[in-house]
Structure formats: C-alpha cells, structure tokens
Amino acid sequence: MRRVNNKVILVTGGARGMGAAHARLLVAEGAKVVITDIRHTEGEALAAQLGGSAVYVCQDVTQPEEWAEAVASAERQFGALHGLVNNAGIANMAPLEQFPLDQWNKTLAVNLTGVFLGMKAALPAIRRAGGGSIVNISSVEGLRGSAGLHAYVASKFGVRGITKSAALEAAASGIRVNSIHPGFIATSMTESFESSLFPIPLGRPAEPQEVSRAVLFLLSDESSYLTGSEIVIDGGLTVGVPRKYPAPENIF
Numbered sequence: 272m273r274r275v276n277n278k279v280i281l282v283t284g285g286a287r288g289m290g291a292a293h294a295r296l297l298v299a300e301g302a303k304v305v306i307t308d309i310r311h312t313e314g315e316a317l318a319a320q321l322g323g324s325a326v327y328v329c330q331d332v333t334q335p336e337e338w339a340e341a342v343a344s345a346e347r348q349f350g351a352l353h354g355l356v357n358n359a360g361i362a363n364m365a366p367l368e369q370f371p372l373d374q375w376n377k378t379l380a381v382n383l384t385g386v387f388l389g390m391k392a393a394l395p396a397i398r399r400a401g402g403g404s405i406v407n408i409s410s411v412e413g414l415r416g417s418a419g420l421h422a423y424v425a426s427k428f429g430v431r432g433i434t435k436s437a438a439l440e441a442a443a444s445g446i447r448v449n450s451i452h453p454g455f456i457a458t459s460m461t462e463s464f465e466s467s468l469f470p471i472p473l474g475r476p477a478e479p480q481e482v483s484r485a486v487l488f489l490l491s492d493e494s495s496y497l498t499g500s501e502i503v504i505d506g507g508l509t510v511g512v513p514r515k516y517p518a519p520e521n522i523f
Contacts, residue, residue, distance in 0.1 A: 273301030274491040278403070279349040281305040281341060283332050283389065284359030286314035288458035289408070292479035293356055293486050298324045300487055303349040307332075307341050308359070332359045332385030338392035345396070352396040353403035354490045357386040357430075360408065364419040375422045382426035383433070390437050394446065402445025406489045407434045408482075409450045411505045427452075431501065438499035447498035449489050453482050454505025472507030 280297050284290040286308035294304045298321045307330035308314040318327035328344045330337045345352040360382045363374040386407050397403040412420055413427030431450055438448040455469050455476040469476075485502050488494050503509060 274487060274493065275354075276301030277303070278353040278490065279303045279305070279345055279351050279400075280354040280356060280490060281307065281345050281352060281393065282356040282358055283307050283330065283385070285356075286310040286317060286327075289453070289456060289479045289482055290356075290358040291317055292483040293358060294321065294325060296480065296483040296487055297490070298322075300491075302354075302490075305341065305345045305348065332357075332389060333380040335388055335392070338388050342392045342396050346399075351400040352393060353400050354397070355389055355393040355405045356486055356490070357389045357405070357407045359385055360426075362420060362423045364423075365421075366419060367421055370421050378422035379426050379429075382423065383429040386430050387433060390433075390448070394441060394444070397446050398444045403447075404490045404494070405437070405441070405446065405448045406486050407448070407450045409434070409452050409501075411452050411454045411503065411509050413450070413452055414501075414503070414509055434501075435499045442498055447489075447494070449494070449497055449500045449502065451482065451485050451489070452501055452503045452505065453477065454503075454508040456482060469508060471505070472510065475506065477504060477506060 275297055280302050282290050282294050285294045285306035294306050297304050304325045305328055306314055306318055306325055307328045309331055311329055314327040318325045326348050328341050330341045361378055363378055407430050409430040410427040412424045413431040417424055434448050434450040441448050457476045457478055482504050485504055
C-alpha cells in the first residue's frame, strides 16, 4: 500500500541524514517530495536518485523569501502542497557561561524560527490543497534538559510548544500539526558522540529510517485524528533512570 500516494510533501534539511531518509521513504510510498537544504551537491544528487517524484530547492530556512519560493516551487512543480516536514536543524555545545551569543542566535534561527517561518509559509498552500499535515522534528531535548546544549534545548522546547499552538489554529482548516521527538539517532550530527554514554534501554541508537516511519504515519491519513501530539522515538531513553536487575529466573 502506498500510504501517501499523490501527496506533495516539502522536507527541509532533506539532503542527508534523517531528512534524506524521510524523502526516500515518502517517495517509495507514493509522494512527490520537494527536498530543501543548503547542501546543493547532496540535495541535487538525492533528487536525481529519486527521479521524477522529487525536486531539490536550495533553501535557507531562516529566510522568509526562500520559504515563499520553496512553497511556490512545490505548487509549480507538482500542483499543490499537502504536507511539510520541518526537519532542518543544527546543534552547538558549550558551557552556559562560555556559550557564544552568535551560536545561540544561529541555533534558534534555524531550529525554531525556521519552523515558525515554515508553518507560516506552508499553511495557506496546504489550506488551498484541502488540508494536510505538518510534522515538526523536535527532540528528546525538547522534553528535558541536556548540559551544554543550551541553545538546542531551548529551540527544541520551542518547537514542541509552537506545534501545539499551531495545531489549535490549523485544526479548523483540516490541517494537523504534530511533533516528533527523536533520541540518539545515527546521523552525521551525532557521529562524534559515543553512544555508550547514553543510557538507552534498547541498547542502541536508532537508524534514521525508524524516525521516517513515524513521519510517514503522521503525513498519511492513518493519523487523521492526531494533532498537537508528541511521538517520542528514543529507545526508552526518557522513560526513566535504567537500573540493572537480575534475570527473571533469579528474582524469586
């Protein structure tokens, strides 16, 4: 079953990592995908690989005029826009007292203002298409604190919040807005992190495709009664503090 057949979806930060995984799965499930990114070579290569069901548009998500062009490209190329995946994001780490203001501003501009601008630009187009779905990629750092990741945490909490306020406004237009909260995902953003430092109950980082399946679900009609919701994909990382217990046969 092609679960998003003939839907037109815009995916930001789509040239590599999770965004590229989202684009591949959506095309495989019947969607037309507009891939946007600032990584021209990778974005163009991915669009070429996916064939006529995908196009690449160069986009800086912090710039309103580039959002207008990305949305216009979707309607021009494929005739409509039914969904948006706000996936673009960056992260910087430093102690709070040494955290550079320019890095703070840049992180919030990409991770939070980019989501705001994206919804603002996409909502009229999705309304013209008769309704649809917006998926905002937050993080487990939008649910809890993380030392050193101050700007990232602030931005991802912001994404979680604006998802809910946007969901309330968009519902009357038949547009659903939900957030996804990935934990440790094996991408280029996390390749320098040692996964053993993270107490993940399932014992491993997630593959990008495991997040993409949730994106697909939220963009499909299967999630028709979900809006303002949070889907956490973290292998149990935020469930609680893991402890070692004896094997079941040794408990009693």
